[in-house]
Amino acid sequence: QKEVEQDPGPLSVPEGAIVSLNCTYSNSAFQYFMWYRQYSRKGPELLMYTYSSGNKEDGRFTAQVDKSSKYISLFIRDSQPSDSATYLCAMSGGGNNRLAFGKGNQVVVIP
Amino acid sequence: GAVVSQHPSWVICKSGTSVKIECRSLDFQATTMFWYRQFPKQSLMLMATSNEGSKATYEQGVEKDKFLINHASLTLSTLTVTSAHPEDSSFYICSSGTGYNEQFFGPGTRLTVL
Numbered sequence: 355q356k357e358v359e360q361d362p363g364p365l366s367v368p369e370g371a372i373v374s375l376n377c378t379y380s381n382s383a384f385q386y387f388m389w390y391r392q393y394s395r396k397g398p399e400l401l402m403y404t405y406s407s408g409n410k411e412d413g414r415f416t417a418q419v420d421k422s423s424k425y426i427s428l429f430i431r432d433s434q435p436s437d438s439a440t441y442l443c444a445m446s447g448g449g450n451n452r453l454a455f456g457k458g459n460q461v462v463v464i465p
Numbered sequence: 466g467a468v469v470s471q472h473p474s475w476v477i478c479k480s481g482t483s484v485k486i487e488c489r490s491l492d493f494q495a496t497t498m499f500w501y502r503q504f505p506k507q508s509l510m511l512m513a514t515s516n517e518g519s520k521a522t523y524e525q526g527v528e529k530d531k532f533l534i535n536h537a538s539l540t541l542s543t544l545t546v547t548s549a550h551p552e553d554s555s556f557y558i559c560s561s562g563t564g565y566n567e568q569f570f571g572p573g574t575r576l577t578v579l
């Protein structure tokens with residue numbers, strides 16, 4: 355079993371819809387959870403950063419962490435064409451700051 | 466967030482030549498930097514952890530002699546791909562953080578080896 359599982363299947367949604375992304379993980383030592391957005395041919399950009407369980411909201415973005423289920427989610431409300439990108443979940447913990455990444459979800463928001 | 470830059474943003478070279486990629490932290494001091502490679506439609510693969518003033522730690526399967534890492538100052542780490550071959554063509558990305566497990570990525574360097 356991989357440390358982080360993220361279904362890489364492309365996701366197409368109409369503009370204005372809610373985008374829901376998620377990752378599961380197996381390492382119970384993970385405490386820091388991140389979502390990165392990566393546009394084509396660019397480096398990943400940190401979108402959301404959460405420590406331990408709970409919700410965090412930033413504008414149209416909401417990150418949720420459920421450590422008991424080892425499950426994290428990212429929601430994008432009122433999606434825009436500019437949100438079209440690949441979204442990667444990442445996490446770390448257990449005494450080092452090495453990141454374990456999911457495979458990434460390609461999201462396409464159709465105008 | 467912290468700013469990390471990379472240079473060059475893209476490079477094309479002939480097979481057998483060496484290519485150096487620079488990674489700089491612009492507004493913070495980075496004792497640790499990470500080097501990743503990313504193939505098309507794939508996630509990031511950690512190659513090595515670069516430590517200021519000491520040897521880099523390489524991931525399993527990454528050749529130390531082929532991917533030379535130097536982290537001579539708190540703001541600069543370099544990755545040299547020695548005797549590059551077409552299979553080394555990839556997107557190389559560095560990252561660093563401010564010590565709270567957040568990592569900030571550079572814009573990446575696209576290497577194409579002919």
